[in-house]
Amino acid sequence: MTACPKVRPGKRTNDPEGLRKRVLDVAEASFLARGYHASSLGDLMAAAGVSGGALHHHFPTKKALALAVIEERVAAAVEATWIAPVQAAGSAREGVRSVFEAVAAELEQQGFVRGCPLNNLAHELSLADPDFRTALAGIFSAWRQAIADKVGADQQAGREQDTDPQRFAALAVATYSGAMSMAKTTQDSAVLRDCLNALEQGVSSARAKRTSQGAAAVQSLLMPERQSPSALPGLNSAAV
Numbered sequence: 001m002t003a004c005p006k007v008r009p010g011k012r013t014n015d016p017e018g019l020r021k022r023v024l025d026v027a028e029a030s031f032l033a034r035g036y037h038a039s040s041l042g043d044l045m046a047a048a049g050v051s052g053g054a055l056h057h058h059f060p061t062k063k064a065l066a067l068a069v070i071e072e073r074v075a076a077a078v079e080a081t082w083i084a085p086v087q088a089a090g091s092a093r094e095g096v097r098s099v100f101e102a103v104a105a106e107l108e109q110q111g112f113v114r115g116c117p118l119n120n121l122a123h124e125l126s127l128a129d130p131d132f133r134t135a136l137a138g139i140f141s142a143w144r145q146a147i148a149d150k151v152g153a154d155q156q157a158g159r160e161q162d163t164d165p166q167r168f169a170a171l172a173v174a175t176y177s178g179a180m181s182m183a184k185t186t187q188d189s190a191v192l193r194d195c196l197n198a199l200e201q202g203v204s205s206a207r208a209k210r211t212s213q214g215a216a217a218v219q220s221l222l223m224p225e226r227q228s229p230s231a232l233p234g235l236n237s238a239a240v
Contacts, residue, residue, distance in 0.1 A: 020058045023048045027065050028073045032117050035124055036066055063129065066121075070135045074117045078139055083146040091159065092150040093200075096172045100179075100196040107189035115184035118143075119177050144169040168203065175199045 026048040030039040041062055045055055059065035082099055089095030107113050114120075118139055125132040147169035154160040179195035 028069050032114055075139050077117055078143050086150050091154050100192055104189050104192040113183045116180040119180055144173050147172055
């Protein structure tokens, strides 16, 4: 997403869908760059080159415009950036790794970090209005479920037997969201690679720990507890 493009009002044409798309383009870019509250309808109309009547025909209120951006643009961005690549990957872990690496590479080439669109709006709007919160939560839920479903598919193929799909998905989403917030604050995309490494090491360590604990539990069941001489029938401390 780039800064709000300015469009010169030209000859009026009957293209309602094109006008609606132009307004969404401008609003999406402005909300990401400046935030919802700092983006006035007047600025958005000027940048899109539309009149107040034309804008309100499609979006009666600023809230309606923001909900359209969330439901149509932000959801689509999460689908393209995360859900589709994870679904197409050979495994859930490969999918998560590929997304982290692809986003880090794109940000390095771009030279600046504006943050995750979903994360940015969630921070700004989740407490502002219940409709915003519901729309944003729905996108997070779909994102997590897509990763969990991929882990489930891995398990059906005989992999990831020690992995809890929902917990892995929550950890992957939380790690990425936190990494993007830090990258935006520091303007340093390297934190995404650092967090990816920490995520992979943490998951591997947790799996190894569960495996070790499981082996110890099995061993304790197979090997009876050793009894002290005083506990053996016919023996006591006085007789020894």
